Amino acid sequence: MKQVVQNYKSGELALLDVPVPGCKPGGVLVRSAYSLISTGTELMKVSEAGMSMVGKARSRPDQVAKVVQSLATNGVPATYRKVMGKLDSYTPLGYSLCGVVERVGAGVDDVKVGDLVACAGNEHALHAEVNWVPKNLYVPVPDGLAPRHAAFGTVGxxxxxxxxxxxxxxxxxxxxxxxxxxxxxxxxxxxxxxxx
Structure with a gap:
């Protein structure tokens, strides 16, 4: 399947072929119909990727705090390898979409295969053909609401x-x-x- 990703170190955007996620218990597999591109959030990520390391640190003090904690716990060499590995890997983009349920995991009884759902979450409602979405991050789309409008559910x-x-x-x-x-x-x- 296709998925939009970004390399945070170089800023490169790419469309990659990645494996289809499995359908785990407590969630559903959703085939994307519409995936919302958030110009604020996603342009921020693209512009941050072009910054120097100091610029990235200034723009993300929350991440700097995680690095400081890792330094205290794991030491300098391990933390350096971890940070460089994370920066030089692809990160999926997206957090709001509307799609059709393709598979239902164990423990899910509020939707069925073929239902239209709006999905949220920066780790689950990605710019990808298929996403696994946990139960608390999707909602059935009401009858009469256009899927392209339902993709705005997270933003709303x-x-x-x-x-x-x-x-x-x-x-x-x-x-x-x-x-x-x-x-x-x-x-x-x-x-x-x-x-x-």
């Missing part, structure tokens, strides 16, 4: 979570900083809920 849930975390109340004024796709959805949700 991110926007909705932002509105919920902001705890905006009816009649309050809210400020949305950044009007990319998620910011636009947040602004629409706030307006629909009575925030100005």
């Amino acid at each position: 849930s991110i926007a909705l979570q932002g509105v919920r975390q902001g705890e905006s109340r009816l009649g309050e004024v809210a400020l949305v900083i950044g009007l990319g796709l998620i910011g636009q959805l947040v602004a629409q949700l706030l307006a629909a809920s009575g925030s100005g």
Whole structure:
């Protein structure tokens, strides 16, 4: 099957032939119909790949903390090999898609083969022909919703979570900083809920 990947060290994007994942218990195999390209998230990954090592470290302090922990646990040589290996390998891209269930794993009873599902997760809803998606990262698509629209489910849930975390109340004024796709959805949700 085909999958879109990126080498984080060089920034190279590639379309690779990779094995089809197995259908493990607690999830489903989904054949992608539409896979959402998130310009914010994925352009950030592409631009970070072109940075120097110092630039990459500055842009990802969370990863620097993991490297520091590894240094303390494993020492310099092992940590260096681990970091270089990770940087110079292909990483799959994508985190939101809509597709058709091809196989159902043991313990799954909420969907069946042939059902249309929206899927989420940067390790499961990849730009690939087929993905294994665990039970908590897919949802059946309601009748009448176009698959190309259902592929936006993850982005919509991110926007909705932002509105919920902001705890905006009816009649309050809210400020949305950044009007990319998620910011636009947040602004629409706030307006629909009575925030100005």
